[in-house]
Amino acid sequence: MISVIQPPEAMALLSQIEAESLSDTAYGELYDLYRNCSLAVLNSGVQTDNAKELLDKFSDFDIKVVRNERGVKLELINPPKSAFVDGEIITSIQINLYAVLRDIIRMSTLSPRHILPTGMDENSLSHGKMITNIIFSILRSAQILVAGKNPNTVVCWGGHSISKAEYDYAYSVGVQLGLRKFDICTGCGPGVMEAPMVGANFGQSKQNSSTCRFVGLTEPSIIAAEPPNAMVSNLVILPDIEKRLEAFVRFGNAIIVFPGGPGTVEELLYILSIKLLPANRHEQIPLILTGGRESEEYFNTINRFIMDTLGEKASRAYKIIIDDPEEVAVQIKKSMEMVKDHRTLIGDSYCFNWTVQIPEELQIPFVPTHENMYNLNIVKDMEPYKLAATMRQAFSGIVCGNVKEFGIRQINEKGPYVIRGDTGIMQSMDRLLADFVAQGRFKLQTHEYKPCYKIEM
Incomplete structure (x- = not known):
């Protein structure tokens, strides 16, 4: 199945570089990002929390940005049938597809020089203000x-x-x-x-x-x-x-x-x-x-x-x-x-x-690798705001290992993340997470949940 949609005027005019970076011939990180986000939008309303399962289910899905005399058009190849009614794409899904196109393009072009007035050096602003x-x-x-x-x-x-x-x-x-x-x-x-x-x-x-x-x-x-x-x-x-x-x-x-x-x-x-x-x-x-x-x-x-x-x-x-x-x-x-x-x-x-x-500590992206999770070392003598920020990173890693493709792949390859720190804090965290497991708050699936983390005291 192939469906063609024409973006609104604001998104119909892409530069040659923008259009090519999102084409399936590019096969780069940006294209994969665009395809995966578009697939998610086309599955709007579907109850799932596993990126890998969703991507595997629609492995034959593709989206092409085609430049023509009117600007660009989007070709959807083997999209989910649930996104259509009587052969027409649902309006809200179509609007959100345009949002994906807009934001992925924005991410690919956005850098400090795009937000600073002419003549202002990017070193004149702190890293936090730039973000x-x-x-x-x-x-x-x-x-x-x-x-x-x-x-x-x-x-x-x-x-x-x-x-x-x-x-x-x-x-x-x-x-x-x-x-x-x-x-x-x-x-x-x-x-x-x-x-x-x-x-x-x-x-x-x-x-x-x-x-x-x-x-x-x-x-x-x-x-x-x-x-x-x-x-x-x-x-x-x-x-x-x-x-x-x-x-x-x-x-x-x-x-x-x-x-x-x-x-x-x-x-x-x-x-x-x-x-x-x-x-x-x-x-x-x-x-x-x-x-x-x-x-x-x-x-x-x-x-x-x-x-x-x-x-x-x-x-x-x-x-x-x-x-x-x-x-x-x-x-x-x-x-x-x-x-x-x-x-x-x-x-x-x-x-x-x-x-x-x-x-x-809240602005710098935290990548939850096994090494980074182990090195968090959550201790009581931190300033309260720093302790909260560090515990936030630990829970962010648990979320990643639970539902994100990157985290799920890491857990499958290397086993659960190890989180360590002061005994009292680790005991509190362990009790909280155990309650979540018992209450079924980790996954939508009803089968037994296998934790992606291990608390070390």
Whole structure:
């Protein structure tokens, strides 16, 4: 089966180098990235969390960027049938295919010289500021930054492998957020990444409104494992997990954390590292942890882990609300006013938080090889924000070994990652991960889970 689609005018004009770099004759890293991300989008709504299985299932899929007299066209060869209705590609999937083309091209061309004014040397900015400006450039290119709009974006974090009750609760919170016409931003996959969007869509329909945006922020190795859910209206692909997480924090105005697994703990440790950095003590980053009554013990476990490893100060950085979707939305609405007042006072943008300081440990990409995971050496005498950042790397590695093609291949070849550190911290981490295994929070599959990690005390 071959299907041909014509990109919109903004994406129809590619340079010769851009088009050739994405052609199947190039057979380079960029082409593979483009093909894999496109395949993930074409599988939107499919419940999977294994990149290798998805790529193997559609090994005969190909996508060609063909230049012609009208600009370029995309040829889809053996695409998933689920992406089509009566022979026509589903509109939302087609739009997100254009987003893949846009962001992969952006990644291939983006460098410091593309974001600096003429005459400014790239050495004039710190490495961290350069990364932040690159993230801003990607989000602006995706047209999700709206100048002058009051703070309105709620980031929702949580797991892809959750129970029906947890999904329903996240949906109920989404309804309350939709009734208040908030934009929803998630990691764009299944589970908690979908439920608040579905709920918010229903909530805003009750207000006879269609103003809400459903923004999905992802990165190449995650989108390959977890295709976008069907609700995503604005898809953005960031170059790596660190830039994706920074984009969440700078683009979002408030954060809600629902139940999840190691990926959710990674996100929580990321924002706690930022909140524990002394330079951010005046920053307004509302953070709520919430779930239904059945999730109360889950959050008690998370809170105990944070207390045992990072201390009471870290536990004061968030509020836990159990089984009260309306109260969550009420608190978010109140916090939006605080965010607006703070941004107005300091003259910062409503749509992109420039002033929050991101520790260098959170900006530099962490590659979870066996050696890098072993060398983390997580110890108690680190500054709290550094300890949170280092534990974030450990959980990032576990996520990689769990769902990403690179990590799965490494685990198959060399066995589980070894994580080591102070006995007390390792015991807390081991208890938390054991609870996740018992609760089925690692994988969507129902068969017995084989851990991709080993805790060394």
